[in-house]
Amino acid sequence: MEKYPLPFKPATLTLAIASVLLASQPTARVYAESTLSPDDHWSCEASPDESGWQCTAEPMEPGVMNRAMRPVAPAVTKSARKKASSETTTVVTSDSRANLRETLDWVPKSQLSENEQKALDQATPWCTGDYSEPSRPGKNFTGNSDAAPIIAESDESSFGQNDIGTLTGNVSIRQGNRQIQSDTARMNRATNYAEFEGNVVYREPDTLLVGDYADMLLDSGRVTIKNASYAMHGAHARGNSEQIIRNEDSSLVLEDASYTTCRPGDESWLLTGNNVTLDPNTGFGTARNAVIRVEGLPIFYAPYMYFPIDDRRQSGFLYPTIGSESENGIDFTLPYYWNIAPNYDATITPRILSRRGLLLENQFRYMNASGEGEAGIAGLTNKDKLEKENPYYDQERWLANVRYKQRFSERWTAELDYADASDKNYIEDFGTNLNLSSSGPLNQMVGTRYLGGSTYNNWTFSLNAHQFKNMSQTSDDPYNKLPQLVFSGNWQAGETLQVNYLADYTQFSRDKDWRFVKEIQHPDFGDPDIRESVYDEGYGIKRAEGGRAFGQAGVSYPMQTIWGFLTPEVKVRSVNYSLNNLVASEVINDLQGAYGQSVIDPNDFTKSPNTAAASFSLDSGLYFERFTDLFGTDFTHTLEPRAKYLYVPYVENQEFNPIFDTAAMGFTYGSLWLDNRFSGYDRIGDANQLSLGVTSRLIEDDGFERMRFGIGQIVYFQDRKVYIANNLGYEKVPAEDIDENFVAMDERLRNELTDPTSPLASEFIYNFNRTMSVRQDFSWNTNDNRLDNYGLYYRWRPEQRKTLNLGFRFRDQVDRYVQDKDGQNIQIGTDQNGNPIFETADNNVKQTDLSFAWPIPATTHWVGLGRWQYDLTNKRNLESLAGVEYNSCCYQVRFFWRSWIETDDNIDHPDPKSGVFFQFILRGLGNITGSSGTEYLQGIQGYEIHEK
Known part of the structure; x- marks a missing residue:
């Protein structure tokens, strides 16, 4: 073929295609990488001696263009390109393109930028690297690529009379954010069709295609690549294919292809199919005759498979x-x-x-x-x-x-x-x-x-x-x-008066039939392990149903300054009932058995009980601050004393009120400042008391609370009378199938109502830093010299995959009854009235809780998992869990063993259960083994389950 050399040296790296397309599109706007004015355009024509082309800059003519053709940039000198490349881009040679088939833009973690490494550690710390597209011209282009100019470069170029241009050596053609490179290229001016051979590389955002041969329609952007490899950076996916077609809408059609989210060189799992489509527009892929292989072993086949390649729904x-x-x-x-x-x-x-x-x-x-x-x-x-x-x-x-x-x-x-x-x-x-x-x-x-x-x-x-x-x-x-x-x-x-x-x-x-009584062998089955629950209609006051009307109104006058506050408040509460489903004799027997005959007058029984009481409180506090330096850190040290007086008169006959949604609340430091010691509306606790407490904090300059300590106690000016007995709703006292010693519990409760002070309550929180903390809560009964409650908890979560939790809790409780295998209390005698005496055992809550998730030393991908809850009182394991988790960029394996006791099991004769749980997750395809017990891992505080 006869060649017509361009009028400039081949080494100037200009485009034959630039002049070709401009000659056929003289009115197209040109965006040149030169000093050409935006109001001018290049006009080129063949020289008279047909030795080359003559191009001149001419003013842009106004009006509508006849054809919406893509503009082409003018020549770029080799020296200018080298200068731009050294400043902004990485020069891509034929050898480096050849290596792309192996790396596919995968960069080891150590070679990523500092920001990329931080993002990787935060999202997927188990990954040893990430896909990272190198810098190149057009990478950050944000406009419409279809309307952008076509810019081409090569070491040598020539053009023949048959409208075929040939580019040789480091060929690069780009349009907007799209780019294709090869060793050689041939372009047809008439059809805007181009062929590329040798180390072909096609790029656009999040997509890399590498092959031996490609053809491309420049007008539409459709590309076909033979013997190809590909990577989709955003989906963290890659694969190989005999042929890849990149359609005009950026979707990919692959023949005899593979798909995986494993890094290049790792084929731990592969999805293969005769025909595979990957559509970034919808976020889904399809595969026909799909086979999933794990370590080369086929484990799943489907004639048609639909799978996500991002988080969108389809x-x-x-x-x-x-x-x-x-x-x-x-x-x-x-x-x-x-x-x-x-x-x-x-x-x-x-x-x-x-x-x-x-x-x-x-x-x-x-x-x-x-x-x-x-x-x-x-x-x-x-x-x-x-x-x-x-x-x-x-x-x-x-x-x-x-x-x-x-x-x-x-x-x-x-x-x-x-x-x-x-x-x-x-x-x-x-x-x-x-x-x-x-x-x-x-x-x-x-x-x-x-x-x-x-x-x-x-x-x-x-x-x-x-x-x-x-x-x-x-x-x-x-x-x-x-x-x-x-x-x-x-x-x-007004400014301060508030009404609520x-x-x-x-x-x-x-x-x-609402009350659970016991479990028995199911009468319809001969298997003793098939149980049936027995329910009845209850007994006494707990059978109550009906309507409850509760009303409350309060007026407060908060006064606050920078050094303290004072808030007086007056409140009125009233509760009225209209009850049914009660048997008077049952209610009287129930209440007298629980509260005593001297307390319960049968004449006071009514199905329309009501209670009303006014209350007064005066809450006050002071704020003291000073600046201090501890261990080289500046702190604001606060001292915050607080006092609250509360008066609520005693309202009798509240025992006749039902218990719809009310219970006595446990005593903590926060209980000092409550207006009612009961939750719900069925009881109005009487009070004549003064709560005294003090809180101290260490606060850093940025507002981080390093330490908080609070301690306080209530001083009672009179005995309390309102309480909820534990032994309500049982006809026989004590019940033979209930292991709780309600009689002893109520005796302790009545004694506490006469104490002159509440337990001494405290809370202590120390944050060593933003990842490590310790918390302690306790309440000490100063009247009986007894520890009522204690909790000590340590939390450390230095990194996403590292968490360690230690806990101990104690609660003093009266002794319980010992039961046999059938759930009946074991009788050891009778009292002087002929009532049974049951065997008792320590019932204090003393439990430890250890849990962790921690990378196994000397490994990158393995994490050890464990939890151990132990009942020190009854010397039994409540839960034991041990396992491992393997994480990589392409799959996750989780295997653990768990043994546990159900919370409603017989304490003396528990029925431990155990199981082995396995989970295998293909990242990008999902979990192929179901949940497999992941809900049990939620008890490891700070542990996060990642399955994507």
Whole structure:
């Protein structure tokens, strides 16, 4: 072919294609890497002697262009390119391009920039490197690449009369943020078609394609590369392919391809397929005749597979999970995600349980401008096939839930949260991916709330109907609230006077048989290990149902300065009941047995009890500060004494009030400043007391609290009279199947009501730094010289993969009864009245808790996991967990052993359980073994489960 050399030296690295395209597009705007004015453009034509081209800068003509062609940059001298490359880019030679097939832009951690290393340590500290595209012209281009000029460079170039241009040596063509390089290239001016041979490299943001041969349509950007390797930096993925087609929309179509998230050179797992598509626009990939191999061994096949390549959602099959359990057998799950619309989606999950049958779980989510919600249903499509130790054999098993939040306006909202199940064991037997607000008990609630008023006079009204589905086999049913109306608010009258108020009406009810009595052998099965829970209607005051109206109003006058505060407050509380389901004789016997006959007058019994009391409190405190230097660090050292006087008169006959949602609260340092020693509204605690306490802090200049210490005590000016007896609701005292010694517990409680002071309570927190802290809480009974509560906790989390937790807690309790294997108290005699005397044992809580997740020394990827909870009182392991976790950039393996005791097990005859759990996760494809016990690892505080 006859060649026409350009009028400048080949070593100047200009483009033959620049003049070719400009000659055919004389009106196209040119953006040159030179001093050409933005208002000018290059005009080129063949020289008269046909020895080359003559180009001149001419003014841009106004008007509409006839063709929307891509502009081409003019010549760039070799010296100018070398200067620019030395300043901003890395020169890419043929040899370096050849090495790209092996590295694919993977850079070892030690060679990354400081910022890149920090980001890697924070996100994936187990990775030994990361993909990092080198600097190049156009890398940071942010405009429209399709409209950007085409810029080409090479060592040598020539152009023939047949519209074919040839570029040789370090060929580079770029447009916007796209770039293709090769050893040689041929371009057709008429068709804008180009072919590239030898060490072909195609780049665009997050995508690298490397091959031996490529062809490209310059108008559309479509590229085909043969014998290729690729990397998708954002997806942390790479692979090989016989042929890769990069479509105009940036999607990739690969023939006979592989896909993995392992670093180059590591093929721990591979997904292979005859035809693979990777679409960064949707965030998903597909593979036909897909095979997943782990260490070269095929472990999974699917004729068609749909998998994510980023975190976006798209319709298709998600990764399957497979596992094995002793009760369910082989457990195989294949979810299908349906992206119905931007604001609607659904997940349909068929699940094969070899010992139970086929289970389907369907979840639908939706969102609109004023609300959002979801609905789900799950269950066996057949009757339960498991016979061994299964009380629900040959029965239908299902679970359903609906959740919805509606915003009618900025102030008015409504909510629905309803879940139900076929039986109490469903979640324990099958688990669920449905989004339940609570798994025990299940919520069944509908309500609405309105926020009214203004900044200085705000109020809230809510109306709810709340029912609970008890999912425990060994606990009482909770009360339902059908309905509950609450009106509350705060009014700031003037600059300092504040008025707060609350009104609450609730109707309490529950099933007739609500109280758990015991477990017995199921009468419908001959297997003694199949148990049935026995419930009854309860006894005495605890059978109460009905309505409760509670009202509270208070006026306070807070006065605050930089050196202290003083807040007087007057408050009135009232509670009224309208009760049913009570038997007068039962209630009298129950209350007299718990509180004593001298306290309970049968004539005071009523189904409409009421209690009202006014209270007065005066809360005050001082702030003292000084600057100090400790261990070379400047601190603000505070001393904050506080005193609060509280008076609440005693209101008698509160024993006749039911106990709907009320309990005595444990005593801590925070208890010093409460107005009521009971939670809920069923008791108004009498008080004539002065709380005294002091807090001291060390605060650094940036606000970090290095240390906080508080200690205080309540001085009582009169004995307390209101309390809740433990021995309520039992006809026979003491009950033979309850291991708690209620009589002794109530005796201690009554003695504490006459103490002149409360326990001495303290809290201490010291933060050695932002990753290590120690906390201590205790309450010391100064009247009986007894430690009531103590807790000591140490936390250290220096890095993401490192956490160490040590804890010890103690609580003094009266002795409990010893039980036999059937759960009956062991009788050792009778008292003078013929009542049984049961064997007792120490019941103090003395427990240690050690947990950790820590990299194994001399390794990069291995992490040791462990937790040990031990009951020092009863000399038993509550939980033991030991395992290891392996993390790499492409997969994760987690293996651990766990032994545990259920919280409702017989203390004297526990039934320890144990299991081995294994989890294998392919990063980028997901978990192929199910959850496999990861919920048990949540007890390791500070440990984070990473599965992406």
